[in-house]
Amino acid sequence: MTSLHESDPQVADILDHERSRQAYGIELIPSENYASQAVMEATGSIFTNKYSEGYPGKRYYGGQEYVDQVEQLAIDRAKKLFGVEHVNVQPYSGSPANTAVYFGLLEYGDTIMGLKLDHGGHITHGLPISFSGKSFNCVGYEVEKETGRLNMDAIRELAIKNKPKLIIAGYTAYSRTIDWKAFKEIADEVGAITMADIAHIAGLIAGGVHESPVPYFDVITTTTHKTLRGPRGAMIMCKNEFAKDIDKAVFPGLQGGPHDNTTAAKAVAFGEALKPEFKEYAAQIVKNAKKLAERLMHHGFNLVSGGTDNHLILADLTNKEIPGKIAQEALDKAGITLNKNTVPFDPRSPFDPSGIRLGTPAITTRGMKEAEMEKVADFISEALDHHTDDEHLGKIKGQVKDLCNGFPVPGIAL
Ligand SMILES: *Cc1c(COP(=O)(O)O)cnc(C)c1O
Numbered sequence: 488m489t490s491l492h493e494s495d496p497q498v499a500d501i502l503d504h505e506r507s508r509q510a511y512g513i514e515l516i517p518s519e520n521y522a523s524q525a526v527m528e529a530t531g532s533i534f535t536n537k538y539s540e541g542y543p544g545k546r547y548y549g550g551q552e553y554v555d556q557v558e559q560l561a562i563d564r565a566k567k568l569f570g571v572e573h574v575n576v577q578p579y580s581g582s583p584a585n586t587a588v589y590f591g592l593l594e595y596g597d598t599i600m601g602l603k604l605d606h607g608g609h610i611t612h613g614l615p616i617s618f619s620g621k622s623f624n625c626v627g628y629e630v631e632k633e634t635g636r637l638n639m640d641a642i643r644e645l646a647i648k649n650k651p652k653l654i655i656a657g658y659t660a661y662s663r664t665i666d667w668k669a670f671k672e673i674a675d676e677v678g679a680i681t682m683a684d685i686a687h688i689a690g691l692i693a694g695g696v697h698e699s700p701v702p703y704f705d706v707i708t709t710t711t712h713k714t715l716r717g718p719r720g721a722m723i724m725c726k727n728e729f730a731k732d733i734d735k736a737v738f739p740g741l742q743g744g745p746h747d748n749t750t751a752a753k754a755v756a757f758g759e760a761l762k763p764e765f766k767e768y769a770a771q772i773v774k775n776a777k778k779l780a781e782r783l784m785h786h787g788f789n790l791v792s793g794g795t796d797n798h799l800i801l802a803d804l805t806n807k808e809i810p811g812k813i814a815q816e817a818l819d820k821a822g823i824t825l826n827k828n829t830v831p832f833d834p835r836s837p838f839d840p841s842g843i844r845l846g847t848p849a850i851t852t853r854g855m856k857e858a859e860m861e862k863v864a865d866f867i868s869e870a871l872d873h874h875t876d877d878e879h880l881g882k883i884k885g886q887v888k889d890l891c892n893g894f895p896v897p898g899i900a901l
Contacts, residue, residue, distance in 0.1 A: 510899045511888045513863055515825040517799035517846025518659070518687060520716045521853065522752075523759060524898040529752035530718045538744045542734065557751045564757035565722060568693050570701050573730040575723045576753050577737050577745035581686045581710040584721035585611040586618060588682055588706055591736030592729065593652055595622050600646060600679075601655035602637075603627035605829040605837065607801075609659050609684065626651060630661070630831045635792035635801075637661075639669040646677045656700070657684030657708075660828055660844050662776075662795035664697060671703035683707045686721075688797055690714025690848065693760045694769020697797060705729060714772065714798055714848045717756025720749045768851060772798045775847040778857040782864035791830050791842070799846035803830040809871055811840045817874035818843075822887035823866060853894040862890060 492499040509521070522530075534554065540547040543555040543562075558576060565574040578584035593599070599619070601612030606629045610617045613625025626649045631638040646654065654677075656670045667683065674681045683700035689709040691697040700707055707724040711717035725733050738745070759765060773796070780794045783802060791801040804814055811827030818825060828844035835841045850863070866883055873879035 506899055510896050511891050512822045512824055513887055514849035515845040517844060518713045520848045521896050521898060522716055525755050526718055526752045527898055529755045530748055532748050532751055534747035534751050537747045539747055540744045554747050557754055561750050561754035564754055568757050568760055569724055571724040572727045573725050575734055575737050576750055578721040578723060581721045582611050584708040584723050587736040587741050588708060590740050591732040592680055596624060597652040598624040598626060598649055599653040600626045600651040602658055603629055605833055606630045606831045607658040607660035612655050632832055635831060636663055643673045646673050650677050651679050653682055654679045655682045655684060659687060660801050662797055662799050662801055663792055664796045667700040667703045681705045686710040687713055690716060691769050691797055694766045696769045696773050711753050711756060718749045718752035720753055772847050772851045775851050775860050778860040779864055782861045786868035798848050801842055801844050803842050805841050809874060811842050814843050814871055817880060818870055820880040821870040822884040853896050855894055
């Protein structure tokens with residue numbers, strides 16, 4: 488980035504600091520990952536200069552011969568990766584993708600059903616203050632108090648009672664596998680459209696370590712930057728019967744010109760996910776999460792649902808008597824990044840909840856395996872045991888840096 492250093496040393500300096508933060512810290516935020524150098528090169532490419540409202544072959548501007556090629560390539564690769572009938576790769580991010588589905592398939596005031604935010608859902612799945620909550624009649628389902636898991640019988644009862652037009656499955660803080668078939672059966676019973684939001688688990692599905700909703704669901708949205716390890720962005724996949732409505736909702740319904748540089752990077756990321764190595768990566772994410780969970784439980788951590796089947800872990804720190812916010816801040820000082828999170832039935836507020844949420848996509852990308860997961864859990868436990876002792880946290884930060892030195896981040900040359 489020599490030209491940035493010359494033209495804008497202030498921004499370049501901030502980027503340098505962020506680069507070393509990413510390289511020398513343990514990144515456990517389960518929605519984050521390290522995109523490859525190739526993905527970042529495409530993101531930072533000359534396609535940032537282009538406008539291309541419309542779709543390949545049907546644009547409103549000239550000069551589309553190469554944009555059309557790259558968008559079609561992204562679409563074709565996504566179709567191959569997930570085995571879907573139709574793909575729209577233009578949504579700017581996960582929230583606009585979900586909004587486009589509602590805009591395309593629902594009328595204002597329709598009833599939709601998704602998991603409550605404080606039980607692991609997403610703001611776009613019906614949080615009252617969000618666009619979704621203000622525009623639709625949102626019915627929230629919950630996880631079961633005793634098990635921390637979805638109870639499909641309870642969800643069925645709620646659906647029969649409320650007759651939603653759309654049922655959403657797919658979450659931000661749920662560590663167990665999702666029974667797509669059971670959701671589809673409930674939806675068929677009440678005549679609802681099914682939407683899977685696989686933002687978190689898309690990479691696991693592409694890698695074959697979580698069942699795919701594709702055989703069952705009508706519409707599937709996903710971000711491209713979480714386990715899928717691409718650029719920040721999203722896509723919508725659907726059955727052909729919904730294709731026209733979805734495409735019209737994205738453009739011109741909600742968006743103008745797509746971000747063609749991001750589209751190019753999506754094509755690169757899907758190409759990477761089609762390689763056999765990606766299957767190994769996805770499998771290792773889950774192995775690492777299971778090992779990390781096991782070791783945290785060994786240190787007395789109380790995990791919601793008692794463990795994990797996927798890439799993430801939700802820990803309730805009530806028994807440790809450390810609020811999630813204080814835990815997050817202490818771990819930051821130890822070079823470990825994760826987020827405070829509500830746990831189901833949390834008596835505390837979302838700004839200072841009872842839990843923390845952590846996951847393995849990023850540390851698995853840098854090559855860490857089971858042995859390192861034990862060390863990571865040990866660091867977390869030690870840091871929380873000494874959460875008021877800045878000197879001790881600083882000492883752990885040094886050990887974290889030593890561990891990270893052995894696992895260079897792809898795309899970050901230091
Ligand atoms: C991350 C996420 C989104 C939203 O993605 P943004 O790109 O942050 O808008 C939507 N749904 C789920 C389940 C997510 O985890």
